[in-house]
Amino acid sequence: MKKRIFRKKSMLLAAALALFAFAGCAGKTEPAPSSAPDPSANADVSEEAPAAPQPLDAASENTVVIGWSSDLKTLDPGHVYEVFGNMITYATYDMLFRFEKDATDAPKPSLVTEDWSLDESRTVYTFPLREDAVFSASGNKLTSADVLFSIERVRNLKSNTYSYVEGIADVAAPDERTIVITLTEPDASFLTKLASNAFCVLDSEVVKANGGTSAADAASADTARDYLDQHSAGSGPYALVSWTPNVELVLQKNPNYWGESGNVDRYILKEIPDPNTQLQMIQKGEIDIAYALSADNIKQLENNPDVRILKGRTSVITFLMMNNDAAVGGPVANPDVQQAVRRAINYQELLDLCGEGALLPMDFVPLGFVGALEREAGYTNLDEAKRLMEKAGYADGFEVTLTTANFDTEGMQWTTIAQKIQSDLAKIGITVKVQTSEIGVVIDEYREGKSPFLVMHWSPDYLDINNQMAFLPGETIGLRAHWPADANAEMVELGAKIKVEADPQLRAEWSEQLQRLMAENSPYAFLLQHPKSYAARSVLSDLYYNDIAKVQLKDIIVS
Amino acid sequence: MLRYTVRRIALMFVLLIGVSLMVFLISNLVPSDPVAANLSQTAMSDPQVVAVFKEKWGLDKPILQQYWIYLQHLLKGDLGVSIRTGQPVAADLMRYFPATVELSVFAMLIAIVFGILFGVLSAVFRDKPLDQVVRGISVSGVSIPSFWFSLLMLYVFFYKLGWFPGPGRLNARAPTPVGGTGFYVLDSILSGNFALLSDALSHLILPAVVLGFFTMGLITRQTRSNLLEVASTDYIRAARAKGMSETRVIVRHALGNALIPVITVAGMGFCNLLGGMVFVEKIFAWPGIGQYAYLSATTLDFPAICGVSLLVAANYVVINLLIDILYGIIDPRTRYQ
Numbered sequence: 001m002k003k004r005i006f007r008k009k010s011m012l013l014a015a016a017l018a019l020f021a022f023a024g025c026a027g028k029t030e031p032a033p034s035s036a037p038d039p040s041a042n043a044d045v046s047e048e049a050p051a052a053p054q055p056l057d058a059a060s061e062n063t064v065v066i067g068w069s070s071d072l073k074t075l076d077p078g079h080v081y082e083v084f085g086n087m088i089t090y091a092t093y094d095m096l097f098r099f100e101k102d103a104t105d106a107p108k109p110s111l112v113t114e115d116w117s118l119d120e121s122r123t124v125y126t127f128p129l130r131e132d133a134v135f136s137a138s139g140n141k142l143t144s145a146d147v148l149f150s151i152e153r154v155r156n157l158k159s160n161t162y163s164y165v166e167g168i169a170d171v172a173a174p175d176e177r178t179i180v181i182t183l184t185e186p187d188a189s190f191l192t193k194l195a196s197n198a199f200c201v202l203d204s205e206v207v208k209a210n211g212g213t214s215a216a217d218a219a220s221a222d223t224a225r226d227y228l229d230q231h232s233a234g235s236g237p238y239a240l241v242s243w244t245p246n247v248e249l250v251l252q253k254n255p256n257y258w259g260e261s262g263n264v265d266r267y268i269l270k271e272i273p274d275p276n277t278q279l280q281m282i283q284k285g286e287i288d289i290a291y292a293l294s295a296d297n298i299k300q301l302e303n304n305p306d307v308r309i310l311k312g313r314t315s316v317i318t319f320l321m322m323n324n325d326a327a328v329g330g331p332v333a334n335p336d337v338q339q340a341v342r343r344a345i346n347y348q349e350l351l352d353l354c355g356e357g358a359l360l361p362m363d364f365v366p367l368g369f370v371g372a373l374e375r376e377a378g379y380t381n382l383d384e385a386k387r388l389m390e391k392a393g394y395a396d397g398f399e400v401t402l403t404t405a406n407f408d409t410e411g412m413q414w415t416t417i418a419q420k421i422q423s424d425l426a427k428i429g430i431t432v433k434v435q436t437s438e439i440g441v442v443i444d445e446y447r448e449g450k451s452p453f454l455v456m457h458w459s460p461d462y463l464d465i466n467n468q469m470a471f472l473p474g475e476t477i478g479l480r481a482h483w484p485a486d487a488n489a490e491m492v493e494l495g496a497k498i499k500v501e502a503d504p505q506l507r508a509e510w511s512e513q514l515q516r517l518m519a520e521n522s523p524y525a526f527l528l529q530h531p532k533s534y535a536a537r538s539v540l541s542d543l544y545y546n547d548i549a550k551v552q553l554k555d556i557i558v559s
Numbered sequence: 560m561l562r563y564t565v566r567r568i569a570l571m572f573v574l575l576i577g578v579s580l581m582v583f584l585i586s587n588l589v590p591s592d593p594v595a596a597n598l599s600q601t602a603m604s605d606p607q608v609v610a611v612f613k614e615k616w617g618l619d620k621p622i623l624q625q626y627w628i629y630l631q632h633l634l635k636g637d638l639g640v641s642i643r644t645g646q647p648v649a650a651d652l653m654r655y656f657p658a659t660v661e662l663s664v665f666a667m668l669i670a671i672v673f674g675i676l677f678g679v680l681s682a683v684f685r686d687k688p689l690d691q692v693v694r695g696i697s698v699s700g701v702s703i704p705s706f707w708f709s710l711l712m713l714y715v716f717f718y719k720l721g722w723f724p725g726p727g728r729l730n731a732r733a734p735t736p737v738g739g740t741g742f743y744v745l746d747s748i749l750s751g752n753f754a755l756l757s758d759a760l761s762h763l764i765l766p767a768v769v770l771g772f773f774t775m776g777l778i779t780r781q782t783r784s785n786l787l788e789v790a791s792t793d794y795i796r797a798a799r800a801k802g803m804s805e806t807r808v809i810v811r812h813a814l815g816n817a818l819i820p821v822i823t824v825a826g827m828g829f830c831n832l833l834g835g836m837v838f839v840e841k842i843f844a845w846p847g848i849g850q851y852a853y854l855s856a857t858t859l860d861f862p863a864i865c866g867v868s869l870l871v872a873a874n875y876v877v878i879n880l881l882i883d884i885l886y887g888i889i890d891p892r893t894r895y896q
Binding site for chain 1: 592595597598599602603604605607608611612615644645646653654655713714717718721723724726727730731732734735759841842843844846850851854857858859892
């Protein structure tokens with residue numbers, strides 16, 4: 001009897017082991033090919049998939065898989081404003097101007113020919129259009145009617161892109177190949193704005209057929225967003241094949257593109273929200289570009305011969321806002337305390353925390369913008385900071401709450417920045433209590449000017465100093481810090497001049513003056529300009545990063 | 560039983576309306592503004608743009624009026640349109656829910672099969688080394704945080720050993736199948752696409768093991784204690800006294816009764832899986848309802864938040880109902896008259 005029980009027990013044990021073995025074997029697969037994609041493998045999976053799968057083009061040899069964690073809510077150029085919006089619209093649409101490769105200083109004519117002109121009043125732009133641009137899906141020729149429709153649509157949608165077109169008084173298409181844009185007043189940043197998704201040129205015929213309108217009631221009557229989320233009605237180097245939000249976005253090369261482009265036939269952009277997962281996938285060759293890596297992840301790839309680490313400069317700056325209203329900010333509303341805070345922060349340690357490539361602009365103008373200055377080395381001075389605290393009447397220090405969010409900028413956690421500020425300010429007697437909230441809550445308080453002391457970032461909508469004027473007294477962020485227009489007339493005047501001046505030399509000169517003024521006198525402490533680091537497999541070359549298009553998908557070459 | 564079932568289903572609708580009201584009110588109590596979550600900083604400074612946004616999404620109306628409009632649509636089966644995706648919430652749920660259900664079903668299969676097996680082994684080999692090992696596994700199952708276990712499993716079995724494929728539902732280079740039910744395993748079987756079946760199954764194993772580990776631990780402990788309790792009852796002693804084999808005693812007589820409470824544990828475990836796998840979905844890049852819920856919450860997308868809440872609440876109600884019906888089938892004494 002005992003023997004029989006033992007045998008039965010052994011059988012149970014064997015069954016358990018067999019189940020384990022099944023679990024182990026069932027999923028055992030060969031690692032994905034690490035080099036160039038294998039279209040036949042893909043075809044295997046898709047060929048017999050249920051109900052009309054999207055098969056890979058048999059001729060498609062170069063497929064590049066990108067792991068990213070996008071914030072995309074839509075691909076309709078009239079609505080999109082998210083950080084990654086232009087990465088896709090730069091690939092799928094043409095604009096009148098565009099930033100090529102890694103340039104961020106001046107956009108180059110794209111759909112516009114070189115003989116464009118600006119009249120003496122500097123408000124009327126006449127843009128002759130190139131004749132060889134053709135829409136990728138319909139094959140329709142791109143004409144001035146399409147440009148007119150696209151701009152008017154953005155003007156009337158009154159969505160996130162509205163600020164780009166606000167300064168336009170009139171748009172006209174006198175003939176098929178000419179577009180004339182008249183501004184309400186001169187705008188030195190207008191060409192830069194033209195190089196954004198707000199000015200993507202849509203195939204008007206196709207968009208109208210799918211619910212689009214540029215009429216005055218477009219905000220309520222236009223229903224083309226659904227269509228444009230699944231089809232690109234543009235003439236760019238790639239066309240949208242499909243987009244499943246939070247899952248995958250697929251682009252296919254446009255064979256009719258008029259310009260030069262790389263040799264990637266197909267892009268698959270996979271949503272992989274976890275940076276560590278992306279790290280492992282690029283090391284195993286499952287993806288070709290890992291876009292959302294942290295500084296620690298990048299270090300782990302440094303000695304990997306199969307992977308290249310790429311660096312780019314963003315225009316995103318992180319700053320401290322000190323509320324100028326004493327009723328809200330308390331001691332940090334005092335200008336001497338504000339200056340003491342600026343002198344007490346150890347910027348170099350902050351940059352080190354952020355990783356290689358982090359920069360320290362003097363203040364509100366990111367490096368790369370007109371006249372941008374760097375903060376001088378050795379600016380941190382604890383003795384001076386203590387003297388300023390004494391002068392302000394806070395020799396014994398004080399306690400203040402620093403608001404921050406559960407959020408990161410290019411992989412740098414805001415809470416880490418807040419803790420660094422906490423430790424630096426403790427050296428001059430300021431006891432900082434870090435209060436962390438969800439980003440939505442923090443943004444709300446910030447927008448309403450309720451935060452006494454706050455960690456925040458600013459990501460420009462377009463790459464021009466005019467976009468940074470929001471920091472000036474009386475402007476959007478200035479008002480959030482309770483810094484009214486009459487607080488510093490000189491700054492306001494300089495800002496107004498820069499906005500409209502066409503001469504780059506003069507703009508740079510005034511930009512420098514403005515930065516020097518703000519460096520010692522503002523309710524902000526500008527902490528750093530974030531670097532962008534990402535990784536690509538060594539088989540890829542011609543990878544360019546600029547802060548509008550992010551990675552320029554147009555140019556990538558697979559060797 | 561039929562009347563009872565009908566009454567429970569009717570009550571479910573009342574409950575769901577209550578859930579929708581609670582979620583709507585709580586979402587609106589959050590000290591944050593959907594305008595800030597969905598418009599750029601520049602756009603937010605423009606009153607015209609803000610007014611258009613509020614009007615479009617009904618945010619310019621009082622909260623109770625907003626809810627009343629929502630409820631009217633809800634009663635017609637319309638869950639509204641997501642502010643974040645611009646798509647009908649029902650379509651969004653249909654897109655992401657199959658991925659979650661597929662993963663949950665596999666996780667539950669692993670949990671039930673191994674949970675019962677380990678529980679039986681543990682009871683049979685009571686206080687022997689095998690029992691101690693199984694206890695260690697089951698206690699680990701209920702105590703290891705799923706995000707940590709996910710990272711560990713991925714690192715060891717995908718990155719280091721290469722036994723399993725990486726994250727995602729399919730090979731990263733494979734295009735996502737369009738059409739079908741969204742359940743890749745089912746679709747591949749129906750279409751006879753064995754390459755897709757193999758790809759989908761191999762991607763399911765690691766996340767399913769991670770998710771199933773917790774419930775497996777619970778089922779193991781529950782099975783063991785129930786089996787030991789049942790094994791000491793008179794009818795089992797009588798069966799043994801009649802000379803029945805130990806396997807027959809356990810499998811035919813003891814296990815059936817011991818497993819009744821396990822159904823509840825398994826049912827609740829399944830509900831938990833459907834509603835709470837945000838971390839696992841994130842680490843395994845699994846495009847399911849957890850990620851959708853997280854993104855909807857962070858952008859204060861009220862229609863989507865309500866839609867997910869209703870779906871999760873409906874799951875709980877339906878699964879509880881199924882458990883009650885199953886109880887009645889297995890044990891006629893528990894049937895409602």
